[in-house]
Amino acid sequence: MTLATWNINSVRARLDLMAGFLSEHNPDILCLQETKVKDVDFPHELFEQRGYTHRLIHGQPGYNGVAIFAKTAITLKEKLNLAGRDDRRHIAAELADGTILHNYYVPAGGDIPDPKVNDKFQHKLDVLAGMTKWSAALKKKGGKEILVGDLNIAPLETDVWAHKPLLKIVSHTPIETEGMLKMQAARDWVDAVRHFVPPSEKIYSWWSYRSPDWATADKGRRLDHVWVSPQLKDSLAGVKIVKDMRGRDKASDHVPIIVTLKLG
Incomplete structure (x- = not known):
C-alpha cells in the first residue's frame, strides 16, 4: 500500500498540480491538509476520475x-477537536485490515514563540499537550495506527537548514521540539521517514514562499511527518519525499511524502 500525505495549501487553487502528482505517483491512499474549502464545495470530480471512490x-x-482519499473501502473513525476548538484539523479512517489512519494539521503557531503574547502559539502548545495524552491512551490499547500530516514542527537539528538560527523561530523552538518528541515517546511512534533516512542526513518537506530561489537556497524544514505504531514498524517498506513538486507551477510550499507499507 502506498500512502501519501500533503499540505496542499488550497485544493481548489492547485487542481492542476494535484492532477500531475496523481498521474505520476498514483498512491493508494492520499491524505491532504489545509484544503481550505467547505465540504459542500469540495472538488470531487478529479479524485473520482482518478479512482478515489472513497473519500x-x-x-x-x-x-x-x-x-482522506482511498481506492478501496475506508470507514470514518472520528473527527477530533484539537485543544477544544472546532477548526477542522483532524480526521481518522479505519482501513480494511483494522489499521486506524489519523490525518492531522497542527496549528502553525504564529510568528512569536511566546505563549504569553501570542495566543496562536499557546494554542499550538495546547494541541501538542492534547496529542501527547491521546498518544499515551493509544499505547494502552496497543492497536495498529498511522499518524500523518503537517505537524508544523521540525524536531531534529537535521530537519532544518540551520539549527542555531532557527532555535528562536516558530517550528523549531526547544519548547516545540521537546513537546513533539514527548508526544512521540508517549506512543512509541516510529518516524517512518527517519526509519529509512538516518538522523545525520538533512531532509526537508517545506520551503518558504519568501525565498525567490528556493531550490538554490534550499532553506527548508521538515514539517510534514508519517509515524506508525510499533505494531506496524516491520510493515514499513519505503519512503519518498517528492521534492520536485515544489518547483511546479502554482506549487504548495509543502511537498508530498509517500510511504509504502506491507499491510496484512
Missing part, C-alpha cells in the same frame, strides 16, 4: 481542512 472530507472555508 472522507472535513473542511473549512479559507483555512484549515483535512481529507
Whole structure:
C-alpha cells in the first residue's frame, strides 16, 4: 500500500498540480491538509476520475481542512477537536485490515514563540499537550495506527537548514521540539521517514514562499511527518519525499511524502 500525505495549501487553487502528482505517483491512499474549502464545495470530480471512490472530507472555508482519499473501502473513525476548538484539523479512517489512519494539521503557531503574547502559539502548545495524552491512551490499547500530516514542527537539528538560527523561530523552538518528541515517546511512534533516512542526513518537506530561489537556497524544514505504531514498524517498506513538486507551477510550499507499507 502506498500512502501519501500533503499540505496542499488550497485544493481548489492547485487542481492542476494535484492532477500531475496523481498521474505520476498514483498512491493508494492520499491524505491532504489545509484544503481550505467547505465540504459542500469540495472538488470531487478529479479524485473520482482518478479512482478515489472513497473519500472522507472535513473542511473549512479559507483555512484549515483535512481529507482522506482511498481506492478501496475506508470507514470514518472520528473527527477530533484539537485543544477544544472546532477548526477542522483532524480526521481518522479505519482501513480494511483494522489499521486506524489519523490525518492531522497542527496549528502553525504564529510568528512569536511566546505563549504569553501570542495566543496562536499557546494554542499550538495546547494541541501538542492534547496529542501527547491521546498518544499515551493509544499505547494502552496497543492497536495498529498511522499518524500523518503537517505537524508544523521540525524536531531534529537535521530537519532544518540551520539549527542555531532557527532555535528562536516558530517550528523549531526547544519548547516545540521537546513537546513533539514527548508526544512521540508517549506512543512509541516510529518516524517512518527517519526509519529509512538516518538522523545525520538533512531532509526537508517545506520551503518558504519568501525565498525567490528556493531550490538554490534550499532553506527548508521538515514539517510534514508519517509515524506508525510499533505494531506496524516491520510493515514499513519505503519512503519518498517528492521534492520536485515544489518547483511546479502554482506549487504548495509543502511537498508530498509517500510511504509504502506491507499491510496484512
